[in-house]
Amino acid sequence: MTRIVQIVPFIGPGSGVAGVAWNLEQQFRALGASVERYTFDDARRGRPRPWPRSKLMRRLARGWRVVWFSTFGTARARRFLAERPDAVSICHNDVMAGDVYVNHGVILGSMRARGNPAWLMVRNPFHIFVHLRDRARYRGRTHRAVVVLSQQDVAELRDAYGRVRPRTVEIPNGVDLGRFRPPTHEERVEARSALGLGTDERVAVFIGHEFHRKGLRYAIEGLRYAPSVLLLIVGGSDDIIAEANASAQGLGVGDRVLFVGPRHDLAPFLAASDMFVLPSAYEANALVVLEALASGLPVVTTRVGYAPEIVVDGDNGYLVDRDPLAVGERLEELAGLEDDELAGFRRRARASVEGHSWRATAERYLALADELLAERTAASRPGAPGGTEAKAAP
Known part of the structure; x- marks a missing residue:
């Protein structure tokens, strides 16, 4: 042994x-x-x-x-x-x-x-x-x-x-493939209802406590180029949430940003979302990227850590520069997909981590x-x- x-x-x-x-x-x-x-x-x-x-x-x-x-x-x-x-x-x-x-x-x-x-x-x-x-x-x-x-x-x-x-x-x-998996229709409706969301919004989720390193400001600024997207933000502390919220309000996108603060169980927030965004400056191997893919979410992220080895442009997500325009355009592209096209992304996202x-x-x-x-x-x-x-x- x-x-x-x-x-x-x-x-x-x-x-x-x-x-x-x-x-x-x-x-x-x-x-x-x-x-x-x-x-x-x-x-x-x-x-x-x-x-x-x-x-x-x-x-x-x-x-x-x-x-x-x-x-x-x-x-x-x-x-x-x-x-x-x-x-x-x-x-x-x-x-x-x-x-x-x-x-x-x-x-x-x-x-x-x-x-x-x-x-x-x-x-x-x-x-x-x-x-x-x-x-x-x-x-x-x-x-x-x-x-x-x-x-x-x-x-x-x-x-x-x-x-x-x-x-x-x-x-x-x-990644825990049992805990993180594509939600059923009922689970998705329940997760959205708990957040006060309907069934029509296209939701991108950002998860991380270090907003500056993880690049939250690029995701928030990117909303100016993604008018169809609502940004759900999980994590942070009171002071940096207040700072990020002030930035969103100043950019005129505050009505499309939802802060829920730090949460231990991430699965419901991934279940409520259509895509995942992480414009991080540095990662070794972000667990949350694997968890998002396992949950069937296409990922929009930067070329850091393990992301270039798991994310394939146009297949299970997109690799982007740390730039609001690049981030926003890819989010809007995913938001504009027909339901069956987005479902294809979701299937490929899940398949890409089955061996992990x-x-x-x-x-x-x-x-x-x-x-x-x-x-x-x-x-x-x-x-x-x-x-x-x-x-x-x-």
């Missing part, structure tokens, strides 16, 4: 790194592997601290958590792993330990995509810490393999850190784990380079 330890700051159903690790954990167990987790709370040994209320203090607390888990958490994680010599460890963030490191993003790449990276790095010293930490990670011998989530990741890593010493293996994220189940993704991780175990066993044999006999030789 393969034994897996996942190292991740937090784990649980949903999006982001925590959701990736949680989905892998479920599938590893379903495939017969033994799975343990090592989280920030485990490193803290069950001593939680109250989360600060002010925005500034929350920001400082997040930075402190990254630094602590990367340093003290690393030392404790290494002791934890030393007690499990037969396990293959998969690290998802922060900790400088583990056989496999999953690259969920390159901090310098994200800063460059937003423009003025030097200022963005200096403005937040924690970004500098992460960049230097990961430079040591990728150029050193901390990990035996690095999992990248898209082909673009390899170029991003080399551009940011130069030589990457561990071997890289592309394993894209998966979390089960298939977990199988690829376990295959990599088996390779690493075989290499470890071979290296430990007497006479092998680095083996016990070689170490004893004068």
Whole structure:
């Protein structure tokens, strides 16, 4: 039985790194592997601290958590792993330990995509810490393999850190094909009714908390070129929602923008929509793009992360520049389709991710784990380079 330890700051159903690790954990167990987790709370040994209320203090607390888990958490994680010599460890963030490191993003790449990276790095010293930490990670011998989530990741890593010493293996994220699926007619009507929508509107949905990086303003401005489209926005916080709403009102499209705030269950909002839009500046592999496609929505997105490998122009969506006109024209093109033509897009969207189940993704991780175990066993044999006999030789 393969034994897996996942190292991740937090784990649980949903999006982001925590959701990736949680989905892998479920599938590893379903495939017969033994799975343990090592989280920030485990490193803290069950001593939680109250989360600060002010925005500034929350920001400082997040930075402190990254630094602590990367340093003290690393030392404790290494002791934890030393007690499990037969396990293959998969690290998802922060900790400088583990056989496999999953690259969920390159901090310098994200800063460059937003423009003025030097200022963005200096403005937040924690970004500098992460960049230097990961430079040591990728150029050193901390990990035996690095999992990248898209082909673009390899170029991003080399551009940011130069030589990457561990071997890289592309394993894209998966999607829950049971939870995210094209809705029935009844489910679609119910989802729209809950939002106060009728059956005739053409609805584009945007999902994301970081409005600036995810490019919400391009979607809102794009409505000027998509007069038939209503934009449904899921995510955000009070201050950035207020800012985005003011922008929509100023552009004269406020009556076609609906903010619902952060939501845990995304399926109803995807069920209520006709298309998905994400003009993001940077992604490693946006889970929500796969979830939208699985829900049968054509996707209008930028050429970042895994999108160029899964979205085919005119087939299951469109790849666009980060430009309001380009975004708006494609949204209006989809909105103007006859019902049967849009249904064709929906079928092709779903078909494009049928091979991306979390089960298939977990199988690829376990295959990599088996390779690493075989290499470890071979290296430990007497006479092998680095083996016990070689170490004893004068």
